[in-house]
Amino acid sequence: FHVRTTLWRLALFLLCTVPFWTSNIIRMIAWIPFLGLNGIFNQSLLAIGLIGAPLEFLLFSDVAVVIAYVHLLTLFMIVPVVNAMARIDPAVIEAAVDAGANSWRVIWEVVLPLSKSGIALGSIFVVALVMGDFFVVKIMSGGQSASVVLAMSNEIGLLQYPPAAASAVILMLIVTVMVAAILRLVDVQRELSGQGGATVMQPHGAGPRPWTFYALAAGFTLFVVFLYGPMLAIYLLSFQGPSGGLTFPMRG
Numbered sequence: 001f002h003v004r005t006t007l008w009r010l011a012l013f014l015l016c017t018v019p020f021w022t023s024n025i026i027r028m029i030a031w032i033p034f035l036g037l038n039g040i041f042n043q044s045l046l047a048i049g050l051i052g053a054p055l056e057f058l059l060f061s062d063v064a065v066v067i068a069y070v071h072l073l074t075l076f077m078i079v080p081v082v083n084a085m086a087r088i089d090p091a092v093i094e095a096a097v098d099a100g101a102n103s104w105r106v107i108w109e110v111v112l113p114l115s116k117s118g119i120a121l122g123s124i125f126v127v128a129l130v131m132g133d134f135f136v137v138k139i140m141s142g143g144q145s146a147s148v149v150l151a152m153s154n155e156i157g158l159l160q161y162p163p164a165a166a167s168a169v170i171l172m173l174i175v176t177v178m179v180a181a182i183l184r185l186v187d188v189q190r191e192l193s194g195q196g197g198a199t200v201m202q203p204h205g206a207g208p209r210p211w212t213f214y215a216l217a218a219g220f221t222l223f224v225v226f227l228y229g230p231m232l233a234i235y236l237l238s239f240q241g242p243s244g245g246l247t248f249p250m251r252g
Helices: 006-021 024-029 031-035 040-048 062-085 090-098 103-114 116-131 135-140 148-157 161-185 189-193 211-237
Strands: none
Touching: 006 062, 006 211, 024 031, 024 062, 024 135, 024 211, 031 040, 031 062, 031 211, 062 103, 062 116, 062 135, 062 211, 090 103, 103 116, 116 161, 135 148, 148 161
């Protein structure tokens, strides 16, 4: 709500969605040279003296799997939440501020309750996609992490169809129960039907920026770096010459 013009809102939203135009496989693999022992992140920390040895837990571990999933599935959570927040009447925010609520109370007691439908839809998308994926777990964990879908894939590869089918049915039932629980807690019909008194947020008048604006701006900047950093790193590394440094065109 600190962004006061529709054009800026659209530009910032597109800034978050552009990385998702790239293949999921490329965006996932881009984390390998970024998080490796000799990767950009470890070398940067070593260069500034924050660590004395490369961090080994960043790649081929559960941490790498979580980072890859967050990077790959962020869009499926952002879009429903943005859609839900766009429906919040600015007059409700202004009324809460006039009643004496600070920024945190406005977020916890006004914005979050009115965004529940978007959070619920995003959670359904993310849960369904994570439960049905095994490729990210297999690659980013280096085969060291286990998942139900990965076990099913191995069973199918070994022609063990009955246990694989049983695992698939159990997984489907678990996902169905989880989705049903989310739908029971939050009524998403208004979100899907486009009803519920949606209003277009109007720009506020000019005035001094509160501290929350700068905090959110810093968080958004870090989020953009998180989205673009690995792809930019792998793009630059693709032009690295045999003796180090960047060369163009590439020398094969």
